[in-house]
Amino acid sequence: MAATAEISFVTSFHLPLRIKISDKGEILLTILSSLSQEEARSISENVTWGLRKKFADGKFSVGYSRFLGYDKGENGNLAINEEQAKTVRLIFGLFIEGLTPCAIAKELTRRGILTVTGKSKWNAATINGVLANEKYTGCARIQKTFTPDFLTKKV
Numbered sequence: 001m002a003a004t005a006e007i008s009f010v011t012s013f014h015l016p017l018r019i020k021i022s023d024k025g026e027i028l029l030t031i032l033s034s035l036s037q038e039e040a041r042s043i044s045e046n047v048t049w050g051l052r053k054k055f056a057d058g059k060f061s062v063g064y065s066r067f068l069g070y071d072k073g074e075n076g077n078l079a080i081n082e083e084q085a086k087t088v089r090l091i092f093g094l095f096i097e098g099l100t101p102c103a104i105a106k107e108l109t110r111r112g113i114l115t116v117t118g119k120s121k122w123n124a125a126t127i128n129g130v131l132a133n134e135k136y137t138g139c140a141r142i143q144k145t146f147t148p149d150f151l152t153k154k155v
Contacts, residue, residue, distance in 0.1 A: 068116040068130060087113055091130050101127035 069088040073079030087108070094104045105122035115122055130136065 066116045067135075069136070084116065088130065088136060091127060092136070095127075095131055100124075101131065 067078070069081055069085040070078040071081045090108070090113075091104055094107060095101075099107065102124040104127045105124050108122040108127075109120065112120065113122075114120060115126060
């Protein structure tokens, strides 16, 4: 009696494809694996094309829904939120005066200024994130990484 195994594939339509193979069904497994790999390559190329098209059109995305000092404006562009922008300017001003991120967090908490998520307590990691965020300094770079191999996803 030949050994059998059940193999499951998920297609791009998220429909499971289950097949039972035996020792004689290895060719079918090879074919399905090739189709799956080709579909992964095609999806990778489509995503890459979409990102490049977006960049070429001057569009970008901020990788999070809450961005201190900015709101999502018309056409998805960033719009300055003046109230929050005062906080951003204060953070940079205090940092320039020589305060550490921890001291800045304590000062903002002491003043009762709310975080972008509405919390009353600031922490040093949040301040570090603001100070290190290239979008506040105007030096945003897109396509910082490139993944040449869609299969292994290695950079």
